[in-house]
Each structure stands twice: as structure tokens, then as C-alpha cells.
Amino acid sequence: MLLKGKNRRSSLLANTTRIKCASSYWLLLFVRAEVSDTVDMSRPMYCDRLDIPLPDKPYRDVLTDAEESLKQKEKGPWSQLSREEKIALYRLSFCQTYAEMKKPTGEWKTVIGGIFFFVGFTGLVVWWQRIYVYPPRPRTFDPEWQAMQLQRMLDMRVNPIQGFSAKWDYEKGQWK
Known part of the structure; x- marks a missing residue:
């Protein structure tokens, strides 16, 4: 099927973009990955990381009226703020606490399960080979023969x- 006009040109451009990506990154040589949007690293970004305690910008930029009034109340003495208000203020600036970031994910269970699965599968393959692939043991291995x-x-x-x-x-x- 031949493409004509603009469709042919855009298809050719998309193919050359894929080829350029694949040639510049050897990992993408066989992967048909779409090119994602670029991120402007000069603009402030939010990220929860243990090694970066203060992100460039707060977690929530757009605030409701209640959150705006809480931000105004924050500028006053903190002894007048309740515990819930302090937590709400923290959640406006940060998505997670350090305890939440350090919390184990439980991924080790998946890894151990995968290891047990592959060891079990390998055992089944070895068992199948001993029964159906390998020839019977020679008679010279019998204790009577020895x-x-x-x-x-x-x-x-x-x-x-x-x-x-x-x-x-x-x-x-x-x-x-």
C-alpha cells in the first residue's frame, strides 16, 4: 500500500524518528518505543526522595479556599494550630513522610516467590529428563555387579x- 502526500511524509518522519532513537540508544534497537514529551528541567519540580529533603516546589500548587486560609493561619504562632491543621499543612507541602518513604514495599515476597517458582520448574525439568530422556543406568552401577x-x-x-x-x-x- 502506497501512502500519498502528507500521510506518506508523516509516516516517513515517524519511521525516521524511531530509527534515530534506536540508533542513538542500543537498548531501543529492538524496542518500538514512542518518544515521550521532554521535561523542562529548568522549572521547579516536586519529587519525594530520601536524599532530597526539600523539593523545589510544594506538593500542592493549586489550593482551595480552606487550604488558603490554613496557609494564612500558618504565618501566625504555631502554638495556636491544632495537630490536624499541622498535618494538613505538612500534606500541602509534602506527599509522603520519611517513615512512609522508608516503609518496605513487600517486593521481597515476589522475588522469593519467583525464585521458588523457577527452582521448582527446574526441578520438574530435571525429573522429566531423568525419566524420559536419559537411558537407564548401566548394570555396572549395581552393587551386585560391583x-x-x-x-x-x-x-x-x-x-x-x-x-x-x-x-x-x-x-x-x-x-x-
Whole structure:
């Protein structure tokens, strides 16, 4: 299907944009990611981070009338503010407290569950291979066969100086 006019040009522009992104970032080489809007880093931004205790701007910029009156009340003595008003003022400036930021996420449970899943799956694959893929064990691994082989080596007096035969007492019929 051939595109004509403006549609063809915009499609070509979109494809070249994807190619430029993919060529400039090797990770995006195989990913069809859309280019997101740029963020003006010169403007103040809000972020909750442990290493940045005071963000550039407050959490809430647009305030209601009640919040505006609370902000005016903030300029006075803090001893006249109730506990709830202090918390509300804090929540106007910050989204989370340090305790909330440090709170564990519980992600370790997902990680441990994933590890157990993959270990279990690997165990099932190994079990399946032992039953259906590998040949049966050779008869030479059986204890009866090994006992017969040992008796044969003793009867042949194999390595009588330092080997099996040196440790076997032929007169008593037992190990020395």
C-alpha cells in the first residue's frame, strides 16, 4: 500500500524518528518505543526522595479556599494550630513522610516467590529428563555387579604390591 502526500511524509518522519532513537540508544534497537514529551528541567519540580529533603516546589500548587486560609493561619504562632491543621499543612507541602518513604514495599515476597517458582520448574525439568530422556543406568552401577567385579579382581590378584590384592588376606579370605 502506497501512502500519498502528507500521510506518506508523516509516516516517513515517524519511521525516521524511531530509527534515530534506536540508533542513538542500543537498548531501543529492538524496542518500538514512542518518544515521550521532554521535561523542562529548568522549572521547579516536586519529587519525594530520601536524599532530597526539600523539593523545589510544594506538593500542592493549586489550593482551595480552606487550604488558603490554613496557609494564612500558618504565618501566625504555631502554638495556636491544632495537630490536624499541622498535618494538613505538612500534606500541602509534602506527599509522603520519611517513615512512609522508608516503609518496605513487600517486593521481597515476589522475588522469593519467583525464585521458588523457577527452582521448582527446574526441578520438574530435571525429573522429566531423568525419566524420559536419559537411558537407564548401566548394570555396572549395581552393587551386585560391583561386588562380582571386586571378587574377580581379587581372584586375578590384580596389582598385588599396592592395589586391592595387597590389602586382601588370601589365607583368611578377608580384608587385612
